């Protein structure tokens with residue numbers, strides 16, 4: 001089930017129609033809602049635009065390859081990714097995991113094994129989605145709630161989205177452009193200093209009352225959320 005109680009969606013990015021069809025049928029039989037993309041560019045766009053419980057990603061794809069899709073999804077999202085490929089050398093597995101994949105299934109695969117890995121990846125993803133923490137700061141995405149030192153933080157919708165995004169990328173320096181695109185959207189046409197303005201709002205609520213700042217400015221680059 002997804003957060004709204006509907007079936008969990010699975011994105012399958014696979015250009016071999018026969019294999020895609022088999023996976024689609026098996027997943028649908030298990031009660032998942034399946035979305036299919038047959039090339040890397042479409043798969044990447046769908047992965048970024050929609051929320052999936054897991055992404056099953058072929059490596060050899062027309063257009064944009066699976067490894068590149070995986071890396072680009074990971075810049076923005078933590079959706080679990082299972083790489084599915086005929087390649088089975090250790091180097092390919094390492095490259096897949098380095099690109100941010102969570103798991104790896106080699107073709108030909110047993111359907112039961114793929115389904116078991118899908119279920120496990122979704123479980124891990126859900127646990128991941130339940131709570132994000134950095135020091136004594138916690139964010140509960142499903143409830144859209146945040147606390148620091150156990151105290152509820154009163155955040156506007158945009159402040160929450162910004163904090164959630166920073167928390168998803170703890171310890172990673174994020175540029176204003178990346179923050180703007182991901183929190184305000186690709187079609188936002190205002191000034192990039194809206195990011196600075198909202199960071200200031202967040203600091204007043206998240207950091208200042210608690211003494212030890214978690215939101216740090218990286219001069220000339222952007223912002224990072226980390227313990228020190």
Ligand code: CA
Nearest residue numbers: 015058060061
């Ligand atoms: Ca392929």
